[in-house]
Amino acid sequence: MQLENFLLMRHELLLLLLALLVLVFEIFTDDGKIHKIIPWITGLFVLVTFAGFLPQTEGVLFGGMFRITGMQIMMKNILNVGVAIILLQSAVWLKKPENSGKISEYYILLLSTLIGMNFMISSGDFLMFYLGLELATIPMAVLAAFDRYRNNSAEAGIKLILSSALSSGILLFGLSMLYGMTGSIYFDAINANINQSPLMALSLIFFFAGMGFKISLVPFHLWTADVYEGAPVSVTSYLSVVSKGAAVFIFSIILFTVFDKLSGYWINMVYALAILTMTVGNLFAIRQKNMKRFLAFSSIAQAGFILLGILNASEFGMTTIMYFVLVYIFSNLGAFGVVSAISYFTGKENMDDYDSLYKNNPKLSLLLTISLFSLAGIPPFAGFFGKFFLFMSAASQGYYWLVFIAVLNATISLYYYLLPVKAMFINKSETPLPVIKSDVYTRIALILCAVGIFGVGFYSPVYEWIYQLVLQFGI
Amino acid sequence: MDGNMLVTMFLVAFVLVGGALVFSHFIAPKSVNYQKFEPYECGIPTKGVSWLQFNVGYYLFAILFLVFDVETVFIYPWAVVMKEVGLVGYIEILIFFVILVLGLLYAWKKKALTWA
Numbered sequence: 086m087q088l089e090n091f092l093l094m095r096h097e098l099l100l101l102l103l104a105l106l107v108l109v110f111e112i113f114t115d116d117g118k119i120h121k122i123i124p125w126i127t128g129l130f131v132l133v134t135f136a137g138f139l140p141q142t143e144g145v146l147f148g149g150m151f152r153i154t155g156m157q158i159m160m161k162n163i164l165n166v167g168v169a170i171i172l173l174q175s176a177v178w179l180k181k182p183e184n185s186g187k188i189s190e191y192y193i194l195l196l197s198t199l200i201g202m203n204f205m206i207s208s209g210d211f212l213m214f215y216l217g218l219e220l221a222t223i224p225m226a227v228l229a230a231f232d233r234y235r236n237n238s239a240e241a242g243i244k245l246i247l248s249s250a251l252s253s254g255i256l257l258f259g260l261s262m263l264y265g266m267t268g269s270i271y272f273d274a275i276n277a278n279i280n281q282s283p284l285m286a287l288s289l290i291f292f293f294a295g296m297g298f299k300i301s302l303v304p305f306h307l308w309t310a311d312v313y314e315g316a317p318v319s320v321t322s323y324l325s326v327v328s329k330g331a332a333v334f335i336f337s338i339i340l341f342t343v344f345d346k347l348s349g350y351w352i353n354m355v356y357a358l359a360i361l362t363m364t365v366g367n368l369f370a371i372r373q374k375n376m377k378r379f380l381a382f383s384s385i386a387q388a389g390f391i392l393l394g395i396l397n398a399s400e401f402g403m404t405t406i407m408y409f410v411l412v413y414i415f416s417n418l419g420a421f422g423v424v425s426a427i428s429y430f431t432g433k434e435n436m437d438d439y440d441s442l443y444k445n446n447p448k449l450s451l452l453l454t455i456s457l458f459s460l461a462g463i464p465p466f467a468g469f470f471g472k473f474f475l476f477m478s479a480a481s482q483g484y485y486w487l488v489f490i491a492v493l494n495a496t497i498s499l500y501y502y503l504l505p506v507k508a509m510f511i512n513k514s515e516t517p518l519p520v521i522k523s524d525v526y527t528r529i530a531l532i533l534c535a536v537g538i539f540g541v542g543f544y545s546p547v548y549e550w551i552y553q554l555v556l557q558f559g560i
Numbered sequence: 561m562d563g564n565m566l567v568t569m570f571l572v573a574f575v576l577v578g579g580a581l582v583f584s585h586f587i588a589p590k591s592v593n594y595q596k597f598e599p600y601e602c603g604i605p606t607k608g609v610s611w612l613q614f615n616v617g618y619y620l621f622a623i624l625f626l627v628f629d630v631e632t633v634f635i636y637p638w639a640v641v642m643k644e645v646g647l648v649g650y651i652e653i654l655i656f657f658v659i660l661v662l663g664l665l666y667a668w669k670k671k672a673l674t675w676a
Contacts, residue, residue, distance in 0.1 A: 087648070105662060112665045283566050 093144045093153050096161045097203050099133045104196040111189035119188050120180055126192050127172050127526070134165040145209065149271055152209040156558035159551060160206050160334045160407065166537075167327045167414040168199055173530035174422050175319035177523075178429055183232075191231065194224040195323065202331035206338070211260050211270040214335065218256075218299070222249045225328065229316040241315030248298060248308040256295025262288035272343050279346050286350050292339075293354055299332040302392070303362040306385050310369075313381035318428055321377055322421035325384040330410040333391050337406055341398050341560045348398055355392050356487060362389030363494040371501045376424045376434050379501070380417070383460060386498055387413060390475055393491060397478040400560055404552045405474040411547070412459070412471035415537030419456030422531050423449050430521045439505055440514030446521050450509045452531055459538045461502040462495055467542030474548070620672040624664075631660055 091098065103126070110122050143154045172195075179188050201220025208214035226249065230242025264270055266285060267278040279285060297305040313321045340351055366386030373379040394406040426449065427442075428434050443450040459468035472495065480488045523531075541547050598606055638645070638653050645652075667673060 105659065108662050108666060112662065112669050287566070 090144070090146060093142065093146050094151065094207075095141060096137055096158070096165075097200050097207075099136060100196050100200045100203065103129055103133060104193050104200070107189045107192045107196070111193075116186070120185065122189065122192075123176050123179060127169075127176060130165075130172055131169050134162070134169045137162045137165050147213075149209045149273070150213045151204070151207050153207050154558045155554040156403070156407075157207050159554050160331075161203050163407065163411050163414065164199065164202060164327050164331055166411075167330065167418065168195070168323070170414070170418045170422075170530050170533055171195075171319055171323050171327070173526045173533070174322070174418070174425055175317075176526035178317065178319055178425070183234075187231070191228070194228050197224045198222075198228070198323075198328070202328070205335050206331060208335070209272055211263070211272075211275075214339075215253075215257065215260070219253065221328065221331065222253070222299075225249075225320075225324065228320045228323070229312055231317050231320060235315075237315035238317065239315075241312040244308050244315075245312045252295045252298030252305070255291050255298075259288040259291025259293075259295060262291070272339070276343050276345065279344070281347065281349075285347065289344055289347050289350055290354070292344075293351065296332060296336045297358065300329055300336060300388050300391075301385055302358045302388060303365045303385070304358075306362070306365070309385055310378050310381045313384075314375060314377045318377065318421060318425035321381070322418055322425070325381065325421075326414050326417050329384065329388065330414065333388070333406060333410060337395050337403060340395060341403065345398060352396060352398075355395050356484070359389050359392035359396070359487060360490055362386065362392065363491060364389075367494050367497045367501070370498070373501075374436050376428075376436060376439075376505070379436065379505075380420060380424065383498070383502070384417065386494065387417075387460070389494070390472060390491060393475045393479040393484075393487065396484060396487070397482050398560065400552065400555045400558075401481065402478045403555045403558075403560055404548070405471075405478045407551050407555070408541075408548050409471040409475055411551075412467040412538075412541055415534050415541060416456050416459035416466070416468050419452055419531065419534035419538060420460065422527065422534060423453040423456070426521060426523050426527050426531075427518065430523070431518050433518060436505055436508055438518060439508040440512040441517035442509040444517050445519060449521060449523075449531075452535060453509065454506050455535065455538055457502040457506060459542075461499045463499075465539075465542070467538050467540075470542050470548075617675055620667070624667055624672065627660065627663060631656075 106129070107122065107126060110125075111119065114122075137158070141153070141158055145152050172192075175191070178184070179191060184191070198221045201217045201222075201224075203217070205214055205217030205221060208217055223246070226242045226246035229245045230239050232238035233242075260270070262284060263275060266282070266288070267275045269275055269278070294305065298308075301309040313325060316324065340348075344351060363386050366382050366384075366389055370379055370382035370386060373382055391406060391409060394402045394409060396402065397405070424434070427439075431438070433439075455466060459466035462468045462472040476488050476491060479491070634656065635653065638649060642649065
């Protein structure tokens with residue numbers, strides 16, 4: 086093997102270099118000066134994000150364990166964009182005095198999880214897939230427990246690690262049965278030897294349940310709200326957007342390429358779970374008063390919508406999933422950015438505290454409004470196109486009833502997405518929140534989200550570009 | 561493997577495991593005494609409670625030990641095939657070393673090596 090072959094892993098190597106750079110900084114700087122790395126690391130990560138878009142050759146590494154194609158590069162770039170926005174949003178929070186001793190740890194843990202997700206997306210066999218999954222999960226639990234002196238945060242960490250351990254166990258059990266029957270852990274070899282036997286279906290069910298935990302589909306969603314509420318806001322946004330996006334990507338790749346002969350089984354499962362996830366997520370979101378819990382349940386409901394794209398096991402379905410995740414990153418991070426700014430400057434996280442927010446903070450209110458409109462899928466914003474393509478891909482396979490239920494759910498979701506908007510613009514409050522002077526990082530992040538919400542929706546070549554890459558991959 | 565076979569195998573597994581438990585419950589000789597329920601401590605009677613807190617420093621040392629223990633596991637296979645993998649393998653193991661050393665330096669910086 087030649088050393089230059091490793092350049093195929095360019096995304097992972099750049100992230101690894103960045104993480105090691107943070108470590109070197111941490112070792113050789115005095116304790117009081119570590120906050121100086123925040124602008125450097127944020128800037129370098131933006132550069133890494135841009136470098137991801139440079140043209141790159143496709144290929145296979147480690148005897149087929151690692152595959153890289155244009156589609157997977159695009160997936161990694163989508164995740165990188167999300168992480169860049171999250172790093173910008175978390176800068177001001179990291180500068181707090183109580184975080185002074187663990188700034189570099191935040192970056193190292195976050196970058197490790199991102200490296201894990203990248204390996205997971207590029208995996209060509211179940212060993213690499215599992216290693217990536219664990220690398221993406223274990224540091225995540227540490228991140229969730231980052232404010233360790235807050236009981237909520239420690240609870241979130243322990244809940245995340247326990248539920249992840251359980252789901253990994255279930256997933257591994259399914260994979261071990263698959264290995265026992267096909268004699269291989271490589272995707273191609275498994276796909277060639279797969280058959281319709283009940284044991285094969287059982288291993289598919291275990292795999293499905295294990296991934297259901299990671300994407301927080303409904304019977305497996307119980308950890309989500311507590312973890313999202315307890316973790317720091319920037320970690321919550323990372324969990325709900327980037328981590329979920331990566332899991333959805335690899336889940337659909339494996340279903341489409343490895344289990345394609347079993348689609349008779351998993352289409353039914355996806356169908357049922359899509360209905361359950363959308364409905365339960367929406368009904369619970371209506372009752373939430375805490376903004377973080379509210380966004381957690383809304384993200385469960387959004388995962389249900391993503392399942393509509395998985396039902397169409399073709400290039401079209403894959404494109405709609407990737408496009409929806411891209412749109413969802415901008416919309417959800419816009420909402421989380423505003424919630425995180427308000428939570429940082431005033432400590433308030435409840436919906437009642439948002440009454441009359443418009444009076445003192447018109448820009449933040451407007452941004453939260455367009456983000457929520459985009460999440461709800463109201464036409465001029467990108468979220469509408471994301472949902473529209475998902476509905477179209479399900480309808481093109483003839484699942485009209487499912488699309489009907491999804492549209493009903495989109496209507497329900499409109500109600501609760503408008504509740505914070507009503508609070509900000511209509512509800513009167515004696516003591517509205519004071520004027521918030523947000524810092525330059527938060528502003529850049531919020532502007533990026535706004536540009537994304539409008540840009541991805543109006544600029545149709547984005548969709549075409551993703552579609553071409555998926556066509557080259559071939560499903 | 562068809563469905564009946566699968567069901568049969570599951571049934572056999574349940575019957576074997578459950579049967580063994582139930583069977584041993586009924587035929588095993590029973591002796592109940594105080595020593596049997598003691599936590600094991602080299603045969604000496606236990607003093608105090610066994611649910612006590614211990615210094616987190618032990619944990620840090622255990623982690624560091626684990627890191628360098630696993631390191632040798634990776635180095636042995638490399639040493640066996642060192643000639644075959646050549647320069648590329650050498651550079652790879654050097655990168656591996658550098659990352660490990662950075663980890664040790666980090667532990668040093670964070671005062672994990674001093675017993676406080």
